[in-house]
Amino acid sequence: MTAMRLIETTPGKFSLLLDAGTTDVDDLVEQLGHEPNGYFWEGVAQFLVSTESPALAERFSYDPEGGMFCAYSEDQTALQKLAALMTPLTTDADRMRKLITSAKASGFEFDD
Template sequence: MSPLKLIETSPGAFSLLLNAGTTQVDELIEQLGHEPNGYFWEGVAQILVSTEAQTLEGRFSYDPEGGMFCAYGKDRTALQELADLMSAVATDNDRMRKLVTSAKANGFEFDD
């Protein structure tokens, strides 16, 4: 089951939500020196878009908080694609470890 929810907030407007601290990889994130909050998950989304799904760039916006990740926009398909990418990372310790290690090697800094 995915920890992410895609909802229609008003006709034609969608939000992709993840409650921070509810994923299978939270303990690993902390072991890697990060806080599994909404800002950390925004970084995960940015990395996934830039490395695995460049076609999603600019198709939605981010609005995370400490306790929640949120991406929003009018393009439901793009948000669903992001949900699929993020869900794969949020449920797999090995993928998360590789993502964080690669991000660090490339100079990416998570804002957590």
């Protein structure tokens, strides 16, 4: 089961959700000095989009909370692509460590 889920909130409107604090990498995120909350995961999404898939930028919006990451859009395909980028990071500690290290090296700051 994946931590990410894509739902249709109303006809033609979609949300990509992740319940913060439920991933396999939460302990690592904390060890690396971050709070694995919804705002941290927004930063993960922003960094991934900027570095790996800039074509996704502006195709969805973010609305995280402390306990939940949320991206929303009428563009279901864009959210599916974002989920494909983010899902491996919810379970792969090595990938998460590399992302946080790369983000720090580039000057990116997570808003957690």
